Amino acid sequence: MRSKKNVETTKLQEGEYLEKEFDNYIEMAKSAVDWTLFCSYQLKPNFSEGVYKILQLPSMQIAYTDMQGGIMFDYVAPEECITFSAMKNISEKACIDQMKLETGMIVVTDDKKIYNFICSAHVELIDVSLRKNADPLLLQKLTQGVDKYYIDKNKALTVLLTNIINEFADVSPLDKETSMQIETEITQAILQILDTQEAHIPHFTKSEKITLEIKRELFKHMDHKMTVESLSNDYNISMKSLQNSFKSLFGLKPTQFMRLLKLNLVHHELMQSKPSETTVLKVAQKWGFAHMGHFSRHYTELYGENPSVTLRTNISMIDGMKEHCVERKEEML
Template sequence: MSVKVVDTVAADQQGASNTGWHLHYAQMSAGQFKGRLIEAELGGVQVYEEHMNTRIEQYYKAPGDALVFSFDMADAALYLLDASTQNLWITPENYREIAVVVPTGQLRALNLHRTFEDLLLTPLKSSHGAVFMGWLSAMLGRIAATADENAETSALLAEQLADDCLFVLEQSAQAQQSSTIHRVRKHRRIVQQVFDRVSAYPTEQFSAVELAETAGASFQQLRLAFAECVGMPPTVWLRMRRLNLARQALLAAGPGDTTVAEVAMSYSFWHLGRFAQAYRELFLECPGETLGRVR
């Protein structure tokens, strides 16, 4: 058994802390970021709990050869992920998530995607899920505090967690309507197509019409997809994303390498006063302070 507890002060630092994931994090609401990750490996099963105080853009690809049972503790919803899963969404403020990553072999599944594809990335709720995530959080906190599980106990606990997660999944899936599954899947496809386009052209400013055309969707479909999957309008999301990229460029610059104006304009912020105001509102400091910080 191994346990780690990491406290972070930047969104990208939080994203880099989670073992086995391909993650991109960006800050999407104002304030000094504070995060915590508690992670334990128990007989091959990974369990982690994550806390973040500001809204965060998460883009991730789940670990390979495993099924992830991710519980949104604010919404009491279970989300299922596998190695085929890539997703973009925006967390609420003061977000808490607890998850169990179960290797394929411990599920005795030959083809995870085929077995679970109808339930991937769909919010699944049940009373069993709410009870289980509370128990799981308490159990992980105890392990992090004491680290007293031996190898035999860890193996037994890993087997129990896999069985419990499948039971919660079964109970939650029974309550899920197929119409919801199809709607969520359609909206996630729209968001994914938009993300792929803006990722290919990170310095560009796109209009809502251009984003809708990129996804082959109507303006209304684009708006509804982002409302459900991201939690903010697409143009607001894009502006926040470019502010985060500008911050990364300012932090990476060496003395005399660039100016605030050059960085702002490279990310399509043509009005420097508005850029500085938006930057200060999001990160609680002026862009010049970020650029001048001693590395």
């Protein structure tokens, strides 16, 4: 498992509200109150533009996220909390670990696990993190649904949470009585769902299961030259099925996905290196790019600048991609 890397995030007191726009990954991670984000991979230009709207209650935190998308990262939910997340709008493809996300789903996750999130385009979601020392009945029922999902019929929960965020945005800090009333409303709404539905277990085709396994294994072999044909042979899956499954899960062809991962590793290493210590050619070849013309074009399309410009920037990344997100020991020297 890739390592957890702590990031110092914004803190809120009970009753406080925060609205924060972000236009880069660093600001996105720092503004994620009590959430830990790390090991980020940019999949599209302007991938992390968006806004957070967060309301801190006595035993709950409501966090609305509107994000441009085209990003993958690992995350850990707020400590000592069970989180249920209402998918308000999933415009294209998105996954949390081994779960395909769709608009109208309510996904339950736990703070004791590192999750991987990937989205190919715009997403809106609302997370409610419940402290484990809070309502015992609600906690018990939610625990039974961890890593499963429910359906937000008629978008009842999504509408309620959206209205709460919008109504109390200009009323900060909230008084104790109002905060408790909000928590009661949310508790009743989610209990209504939990009492009338069985938790759904995510289902995948055989090809999608293999694709998810390949995705996990790719991080162990990022220094190798991998092709769709070699993956097809190694995992006994047809090239067509592999192509279709990658598109179904991530909205990308496997060649695009692998290239984007490697481009991110080059980017992170260039940002943390000095021109006197290495060259763009050396770093690109290290991560498997043999044709510098193609590499430079793909890099510039993704990051909006030539790789030589990145090398001269020398900015330390907060999540330390090379040290914390690549399992190949020889690549951490």
